[in-house]
Amino acid sequence: MFNKILIANRGEIAVRIIRAARELGVGTVAIYSTADRDALHVHFADEAICVGPARSTESYLNMNNILSAAVATGAQAIHPGFGFLSENSKFAHLCEEMNIKFIGPSAKVMDMMGDKINARAEMIKAGVPVTPGSEGEVHTTDEAVKIAEEIGYPIILKASAGGGGKGIRKVNTVEELVPAFEAAQAEAQAAFGNGAMFIERMIFPARHIEVQILGDSHGNVIHLGERDCSLQRNNQKVLEESPSVAIGHTLRNEITSAAVKAAQHVSYENAGTIEFLLDESSGKFYFMEMNTRVQVEHPVTEFVSGVDIVKEQIRVANGNELSVKQEDVTFSGHAIECRINAENPKFNFAPSPGKITNLFLPGGGVGLRVDSAMYSGYTIPPYYDSMIAKVIVHGENRFEALMKMQRALLEFDVEGVTTNVDFQLELISDPHVVAGDYDTSFLGNVFLPEYQKED
Structure with missing residues (x-):
């Protein structure tokens, strides 16, 4: 072992990785920006080293400084978490060149599956269903108009190198296409340095279903079931649960088998997620994209499967076989995760950085977990993502999980900054959500208009 x-x-993912490594007997090195000098992950790690100023581009995205920190501290491997450099194939390649193990897939596989156009082509080869769409990159509005006419409206524009909801636009008519294409392309260029787009027929409304997979260097690939991530705002997930109430036994077997087939086709190693759109009216599902990293919502899968995904990542990167085979994986109960952000839902979810003057995190009972890097007296910096915690619950059934989440959110108390705790409490208590009657259109078209009326 390393x-x-x-x-x-x-943040919380760095703390999560440190905890998993410590339980495996592995030493840890934290990196931090000058803005994160007092962050929890810095205190928790065995060693910590500053890699630059507050701006992400000069610290958490600074490949040279991060690799130098690894060499200086004698780290044998780098875990990228999610976001930042986690899906950057150049960084993975540099790690390979420097004989530092990147805890994730190879740069080659990352290029293959991280680029949405390449991933789509590979899935067609693998026999995994994909939505009708462009066969390659789209660079001009003239190309976009022609392709949209061929596949039919509504369509969705996506940045080829995209992620995090950037460079995405939904288009219902030809009149909307040109301004939407230009806006999405500009956003993609600014966010990823790559303005290449592609076009798909829009499956909307739909269920957003993702399947957690794990692979090792010995040819083993397994799945850990599915998560329903349909409750989204601006293509950003808000709440996730497992299993999905929209999927029965037969469809579950079909969609998880497709995910395993996809991962086997590219000889995938480490943790990854295959994301699908499910058209509930037809029962058909379509490959959307693959995330070649650990997901924010991985804890719900850990609760229902009993498999520690982060530990498996470290073991696999070390060259070990997966600790479980598919026949060993059993699923139990129901799990739900709510993302807690320092933001004000009543003011268009404006970020709310600042000092936490008092903090009480929910606890007690079986099946409740809070992943966070907050502590009383900590100052949330304004430079990074607004997510400050995740509340994850597990119950024998969905009703018990819902009640446990309501109880946990009622106990959650943060003073000094505004959070979305009350928003999440209203969402988890909504009759549609309680009934499992929602899709990707629900939050934006049904829940938010009513929520924002309340003042």
């Missing part, structure tokens, strides 16, 4: 790994991230 003696020491460096965590190229911050």
Whole structure:
């Protein structure tokens, strides 16, 4: 096993990785920006090293500084977490060149599956269903108009190199296409340095279903079931649960088998997620994209499967076989995760950085977990993502999980900054959500208009 790994991230995911490594007997190195000098992950790690100023581009995205930190501290591997450099194939390649193990897939596989156009082509080869769409990159509005006419409206524009909801536009008519294409392309260029787009027929409304997979270097690939991530705002997930109430036994077997087939086709190693759109009216599902990293919502899968995904990542990167085979994986109960952000839902979810003057995190009972890097007296910096915690619950059934989440959110108390705790409490208590009657259109078209009326 590795003696020491460096965590190229911050916040709750850095703390999560440090905890998993410590339980495996592996030493840890935290990196931090000048704005994160007092962050929890810095205190928790065995060693910590500053990699630059507050701006992400000069610290958490600074490949040279991060690799230098790994060399200086003798770290044998780097865990990228999610976001930042976690899906950057150049960084993975540089790690390979420097004989530092990147805890994730190879740069080659990342290029293959991280680029949406390449991933789509590979899935067609693998026999995994994909939505009708463009066969390659789209660079001009003239190309976009022609392709849209061929596949039919409504369509969705996506940045080829995109992620995090950037460079995405929904288009219902030809009149909307040109301004939407230009806006999405400009956003993609600014966010990823790549303005290449592609076009798909829009499956909307739909269920957003993702399947957690794990692979090792010995040819083993397994799935850990599915998560329903349909409750989204601006293509950003808000709440996730497992299993999905929209999927029965037969469809579950079909969609998880497709995910395993997809991962086997590219000889995938480490943790990854295959994301699908499910058209409930027809029962058909379509490959959307693959995330070649650990997901924010991985804890719901850990609760229902009993498999520690982060530990498996470290073991696999070390060259070990997966600790479980598919026949060993059993699923139990129901799990739900709510993302807690420092933001004000009543003011268009404006970020709310600042000092936490008092903090009480929910606890007690079986099946409740809070992943966070907050503490009383900590100052949330304004430079990074607004997510400050995740509340995850597990119950024998969905009703018990819902009640446990309501109880946990009622106990959650943060003073000094505004959070979305009350918003999440209203969402988890909504009759549609309680009934499992929602899709990707629900939050934006049904829940939010009513929520924002309340003042």
